[in-house]
Amino acid sequence: MSSASGSNPAMAKPMPMARKLAYRNLFHDRMSLFVTLVGIVFSVVLVAVQCGLYLGSAARITAVLDHLDGDLWVVPVGTKSFDDPSLLPGREKYAVLSTPGVGTVDELVVSFALWKKLPRETGVRCATESGLCGSTASLLIGSDTHTNKSLPWDIIKGSIDDLSAPNAVAVDSSYFMELGVRELGDRAEVNHMQVTIRAVTKGIRSFTTLPYVFTTLQQARMMVGAAPDQSSYMMVRVAPGHNVADVRAALQDRLPDAEVISHQEFHDRSTNYWLFETGAGTALIAAAVLAVIVGVVVVAQTLYASTKEHLNEFATLRALGASAGFIRKVILWQAVLSAIMGYVMGILLSQVVIYAFKDSKLLIIMTFNLAWGLLVLTIAMCVLAAVSAIFKVVRIDPAVVFSR
Amino acid sequence: MEPILEASNIVKFLGAGEAEVKVLKGVNLELMPGELTLLMGPSGSGKTTLLSILGCILTPSEGTLRIGPHTATGLKAEGLADLRRKHVGFVFQSYNLVPTLTATENVMLALDLRGTKLSDAPALAAEALRKVGLSHRAHAYPSKLSGGEKQRVAIARSLAGSPSVILADEPTAALDGENGRAVMALLSEVAKDKGRGILVVTHDHRTLSYADRLIRIEDGKIVGRARRRARPGNGAAAA
Numbered sequence: 001m002s003s004a005s006g007s008n009p010a011m012a013k014p015m016p017m018a019r020k021l022a023y024r025n026l027f028h029d030r031m032s033l034f035v036t037l038v039g040i041v042f043s044v045v046l047v048a049v050q051c052g053l054y055l056g057s058a059a060r061i062t063a064v065l066d067h068l069d070g071d072l073w074v075v076p077v078g079t080k081s082f083d084d085p086s087l088l089p090g091r092e093k094y095a096v097l098s099t100p101g102v103g104t105v106d107e108l109v110v111s112f113a114l115w116k117k118l119p120r121e122t123g124v125r126c127a128t129e130s131g132l133c134g135s136t137a138s139l140l141i142g143s144d145t146h147t148n149k150s151l152p153w154d155i156i157k158g159s160i161d162d163l164s165a166p167n168a169v170a171v172d173s174s175y176f177m178e179l180g181v182r183e184l185g186d187r188a189e190v191n192h193m194q195v196t197i198r199a200v201t202k203g204i205r206s207f208t209t210l211p212y213v214f215t216t217l218q219q220a221r222m223m224v225g226a227a228p229d230q231s232s233y234m235m236v237r238v239a240p241g242h243n244v245a246d247v248r249a250a251l252q253d254r255l256p257d258a259e260v261i262s263h264q265e266f267h268d269r270s271t272n273y274w275l276f277e278t279g280a281g282t283a284l285i286a287a288a289v290l291a292v293i294v295g296v297v298v299v300a301q302t303l304y305a306s307t308k309e310h311l312n313e314f315a316t317l318r319a320l321g322a323s324a325g326f327i328r329k330v331i332l333w334q335a336v337l338s339a340i341m342g343y344v345m346g347i348l349l350s351q352v353v354i355y356a357f358k359d360s361k362l363l364i365i366m367t368f369n370l371a372w373g374l375l376v377l378t379i380a381m382c383v384l385a386a387v388s389a390i391f392k393v394v395r396i397d398p399a400v401v402f403s404r
Numbered sequence: 405m406e407p408i409l410e411a412s413n414i415v416k417f418l419g420a421g422e423a424e425v426k427v428l429k430g431v432n433l434e435l436m437p438g439e440l441t442l443l444m445g446p447s448g449s450g451k452t453t454l455l456s457i458l459g460c461i462l463t464p465s466e467g468t469l470r471i472g473p474h475t476a477t478g479l480k481a482e483g484l485a486d487l488r489r490k491h492v493g494f495v496f497q498s499y500n501l502v503p504t505l506t507a508t509e510n511v512m513l514a515l516d517l518r519g520t521k522l523s524d525a526p527a528l529a530a531e532a533l534r535k536v537g538l539s540h541r542a543h544a545y546p547s548k549l550s551g552g553e554k555q556r557v558a559i560a561r562s563l564a565g566s567p568s569v570i571l572a573d574e575p576t577a578a579l580d581g582e583n584g585r586a587v588m589a590l591l592s593e594v595a596k597d598k599g600r601g602i603l604v605v606t607h608d609h610r611t612l613s614y615a616d617r618l619i620r621i622e623d624g625k626i627v628g629r630a631r632r633r634a635r636p637g638n639g640a641a642a643a
Contacts (some may be wrong), residue, residue, distance in 0.1 A: 017509075017516035024504035314499040319461060320561075321489020322517050323482060399461050401500055402452045402573050 018326060022333030025310055032306050037342050039298025044346025044378055046291035049353055051370055054275070054284045056363030060207040061274045063269050064141065067150045070106070070235030071244050072251065073266045074258050080277070081270035082233075083139060083208055085110035090230045095254045101242035102182055102251070107231035109142035109220035113213065116189035117180030136178055140190060142220020146178035152214040157184050158199030158245045164217055170199035174361070175211035190215075191223045205361065207274055292381055303335060307389035311396060318398035327393050331386050337380035343375050407434035408472060408601040409458060409569050415466035416453055416624075428451045429624040430467070435569060440592055440614060443605045445621035451605045452573065454621065458603065459571045460488040472568055489517055493562030495572035495591075499554040501546040507533060507557045508542045511564050518565030532560040536590055552583030559590055570594065572604040576611060588614040594611035 026033055059066075065082055074096060076086045087109075096105050115138040143151045145163050152160070152170050162168055169190065171179055181188060186197045190213060199214070206212055221228060238247045244262070252261040261269070275281025307314070314327055354364045406541035416428040427450045435441055455504050456462040457469065460476050463484070469476040471491045476484060493514075501510050520528060535543050536556040546554055555575055564571050572591060576584035588604075592614040595602045604611065612618065612632070620628035 017513050020509065021502065021513065023504065024502075028504045284537055312500065313502050316502070317494070317513075317517070318485065319459070319488075319494055319496075319500075320514055320517055321487075321492070323483050323485055323489075326517065399456045401494075401496055402456060402461075 008330060009399050015117035016328040018331050022337060025306065025330070025345035026334050026337055027078050029274065029306060029309065032309075033338070034303050036299055036302040036306075036338050037345065039295055039302065040338060040342025040382065041346040043291050043295025043298070043381065044374060045349050045353065046294075046345055047288045047377065048347065048350035048366065048370070048374055049364060050284050050288035050291065050343075051374070052350070052354060052366050053289075053362065054281055055365040055367065055370065056283070057207055057275060057280065058271050058365055059162060060205060061270050063204065064151065064212075065263070065267050065270065067153050068106075068148075068174070068235055068263075069237070071238045072236040072248050073249065073261050073263060074234040074236065074255060075261060075266065076106055076232070077257065077259050079233075079259065079269070081238060081273040082110065083206065083210075083270070084264065084273065085112070085139075085232045087111075087224075087226055087230050087232055088234070090227050092234060093229065093231070094260060096234055096236060096251060099247065099254055101239055101247035103237040103239035104147075106144060106148045106235040107217055108233045108235065109140070109217060109224060109226060109230075110232040111140050111220070111224040112210070113138050113140040113227075114192075115179055115211070115213065116192070118187050118189060118194075119286050133180060136177070137210055138190070138213045139206060139208070140213045140215065140220055140223060142215050142217045142223075144217045149250075150305075152199065152201045152204060152212070154201050154203055155199050156202045159354075160199065162198040162216065165196075165198055167193065167195045167219065168198035168215065169195045169219075170201060170214040171197060172201045172204045174203065174205055179211055185312060185365060191225075193223050205363070209361075292377065295378075295381050296385045299335070299338065299382050303338070303382075303386055303389045304392065305330070306334070307331060307392055310403070311393070313333055314393045315398050315400050316397050318396060320403045324394045328390050331389050331393060332383060335382040336379055339379040340375075342382075343378040346378070347371060353373050405436060407423075408437045408599075409433075409435040409603075410470045411454075411458060411467065412469075413467040414454070414457055414464045414469070416450075416457060416462065417465045418453070426463050427624050428457070430508040431478070431621070431624070431626055433458070433532050433557075433619065433626065435603055436617075437568075437601050438596060438606065439616040440595035440597040440602045441617040441619060442611060442615040443603055443619050443621060444607065447464050450624040451621055455571055455573055455603070455605050458569075459494060460484040480544050490565075491568050493564075495555070495558050495565040495570065495575045497574035499551075499558045499578075501554055501557055501561070503546050506543050506545055507538060507549065507553075509553045510546070510557055511561050514561045514564040518567075520565060528564065530561075533557070535563065535594075536560045550583070552586055553595060555579060555583070555587045556590060558589070559594065564578045566599075568600055570600065570602045572602065572606075574606055574608075575604060576606065576608045581610065583591070584608065584610060 074092055076088055091104055093107060096102055114135050116135040117133040119133060145160050149160055163393055164169060176182055181197055183199060184197050188195055204212055238244050248260050357364050411431060411433045414428050415429040417424050418427050419425050431454055457464050474487055476487055482554055505513060508529045511532050512525045515525045515528055524546060533539055536559050538553060538556050541549060541553055575587055588611050591602055613631050618630045618632060619626060
């Protein structure tokens, strides 16, 4: 057993009695412990959900990009995100392919498109919530489905090859109601061109809530009225043995009317635009920070109240020669024990919340790093909350033990 | 024989400005090893202030305090805490046991503070409780102990780590006659250890028969000293 005294050589050793005292003080008043744990659990769940929503939003924003493996991207000047499309002037593909160091190039057409719902048969109502037809905005993504099998992914009905059929498109099953379709073979119009559902995906939702509509590059060009050599983005893979930065510089020299950016830059640009420039991510982070503040206040109040309740014992400890370090350790152990108990309950409850929302439009992601980060945050929150209690105790006059 | 504690010309002012009061006015006091000394005096005479200074809880405004070879003069709060942790054991009027710890754990806590190894603490705590006749109550919480038992646990706690000085503040005040006598008998027994001196601050005249020496304090000054009859096994001279 060791003492916390600065003069005691055993100071660095574990302090079981400090821990035991902290544990006993904590469980001595069950109601106070309950209030503390409620505060911590509330805070952990709120921070977990907000951070999970943030991660889910970031994942949705970059979902398409994350399924593509380009080294460099040629994008229209001023592109803010993948979901903020316009068209390149045209003919860039040949300039790119003739640049030394370029391996392959994939073109993508990304454009807002009007999706018009059609009834399955004449006189039959549309497969929407109201039964009425009408139109909705969508985000059309056209890629060369022969050379690039990455888009779309998670196909549950049909296949990428089925998109080669005339006017074939793929949509996500979670958007069926909004798009007024129910199954493979259902028809609709995209920018006044009739299309047929030939593939269905599961779980591909956009951050902007606009339904993704996947089709081939050629069909997408026709639907948006682009020239045969026009595209929104060009994904460049650098040939083996060539330096990406050198190729990027060479491409930028040849394409003064376009921006050449790395895959990571495109990824970050998209995330930053939607999460920070629109304020959506800031709101999520602000809610998480508020949750931490609420947690700190609740824990600080209960810990301070608990410390005041045990003030006579702390004064006795001081009179018996306990150092300020020993007293601090007792209170910090109380804070850490509260944090660990609250964290375990909070993270379990968070998993329940995430499970409950798994089939909803909200994507909440819990990662290993987030779980560890939350543990560290919870302990830091409780330790911060212990500061007021520590100030109260280390300033206590041990002489008060003689007046009681 | 060398005194185990020596306070010389202790002066203590409390309060500030016009409210400043000279509570102790040049107190000289010695505790001899193997002796139980009673400090008696009316309320407000400065007993508790003197006890706080002797226990290194308060610092004197003037004068010097020495415990064994160590001087307390000029030490800051943590230095004083270190000195009392190593050399002073306390017995309080209200026992001041930690209610969330058992009797054994209360003693182990004092051992922990005094730097005893974790592996040695349970045996030492059990031995301390055996000395005060409480082995059978070792695992009881203070709320389950009688007043007399609590005070005996407090004495066991004060003995943990074998401090050279034990200071007891009105140890019998909260006890009935029988338990008060038992506690004083125990302190008297503990005082037989030649390496230890005990000072008991008390109003209780029933405790007189257990004392080796008696010191009377009034208005911040020592006004009387008396050596009582020798106890069995103690070489002190009769008064």
